[in-house]
Amino acid sequence: MLMDNLRKGFPVLEQYTYLNTAATGLLPEKVWEFRQDHDMDYFLKASILKEKMGDMLTGVRETVGEFFNCAPNRVALIPNFSYGFNSILESIDKPNKALLIENDYPSINWAVESRDFEVVYADMNEDLEANIIEKIEIEKPHFFAFSIVQYINGVKLSLDFLKKLKEKFPELILIADGTQYFGTEKFNFDESVIDIAMSSGYKWMSAGYGNGFMLFNESVQGKLSPKHLGFGSLQGKYKAHEGNFIGKFEPGHYDTLNFGSLKVAIEHIQKIGIDTISDQVNTLKEIARQRFIKAGLLEKWIAERKDFSPLFNIKGNDSLFGDLKGKDIITSLRGEGIRVSMHYFNTEKDLNQLFKALNI
Incomplete structure (x- = not known):
């Protein structure tokens, strides 16, 4: 092309x-057209449109899963990274020890620091990877939460490094923010060693605000105890018959405008x-x-x-x-x-x- x-x-x-995509991604014309059509339908049909909400959200979940190679029953839809990450932290038993990167994205570090975790930090410098390994060896944290790409300076943790990390510390839970990464290159979740990956959609995914997603490794589900519940927790495919795991991250009524935008944005990426x-x-x-x-x-x-x-x-x-x-x-x-x-x-x-x- x-x-x-x-x-x-x-x-x-x-x-x-x-x-300035690292601040706000551009909205593709196809996404804008979808949003125009969607709100016209909402204006004209109201609840008649919303009756199809479950089918639409299932389509979004399956599109996200296909794009990132993650089974749709392990994809949770979230309004943004911060909401999803906070819900994950509420799912982890406390007290426990957490590893963070110094000066990582505030929505990561602040959220962990505000809870009853013991927090240790890897210094952000030329020895970053060695610093991470050293901290894990000495401190033995329960989980490591990090951005794949650092929001201030663009420093990237390679997927090869993460694989070596998981081989060396197989019990360590890896929780990754891909908001500054997803949409820039191919990412195969099931081939990665990340336990939980999540992202907002408004940057490199070009999906606009109000949408995001979480991808779960099979094994990590038994290590979390999600607590959120609501009407949306039971609605739709892949929820009740899957033990309601992903439903506990989707407690409310979801905005088909915003999540539909994520689906169209991914389809736009796939077309290119x-x-x-x-x-x-x-x-x-x-x-x-x-x-x-x-x-x-x-x-x-x-x-x-x-x-x-x-x-x-x-x-x-x-x-x-x-x-x-x-x-x-x-x-x-x-x-x-x-x-x-x-x-x-x-x-x-x-x-x-x-x-x-x-x-x-």
Whole structure:
């Protein structure tokens, strides 16, 4: 597929150099059209439309499961990552020991720290993987909760490293946030060693706000005691006859607008091809990385990592951020610098606009 074709249906790209998917992903035209049609149906039909809610949510669950290679009876639909993660933490017996990464996404660290867990941390530096292993060996935590891709600097934990971790510590429960990762490359959940993976859909999945998902390994279900219950816990396929495990993460009435958007967004990704998306993302992130390294805009240890994401934190301040915004280049202030992120609908032209503005 021609790269220019990947930009079609995103009017924001005609107005801005949008390098901010790590904050908010763009809404594809197909998703927008679905949302328009859905709310017109709701406006005209009310409960007649909602009578089909169970069938629609089953379709969403099966689409998510197919895309990530996870059986639909192990897929829970959630409104966002934070809701899902908090419900997981409520399912884990306390007191217990948790391992976190220093300065990881606040919705991870704050949620764990606010509960009756003993918390230990792996330092975020050039020895990150070694730090994680050392902490596990010494502290023997019950679970390790982490982002696959760090939201501030884009540091990525490779799936190969996670497999080695699981081999070395098979009883350790791995709970992964994929919000800054899912949608950038192919991910096979059942071939990974992650016990619980979850994500919001509004970033790299391009599904808009108000939707997300959780993927469960078979073995982890017996180690959790989910407590949420409501009318939605029993409604629909894959729930009651499965011991009602996933239903306990779906207690209420669900918004078919938002979850339908997730289904259409995944279908959009499938139409383009996740390999096509990954190829474009890999091309752009390598160009960006090399240019940022040459200009001395990246921390040395981050620049030298073998596996990296299309999310970078470059040296810069409020003034530079304002200058970029004034030139219609959309980025984010995060941590000590400016976060730049590129997805499949971006092009080398977008990067060149950024490089020109940065004088590099």
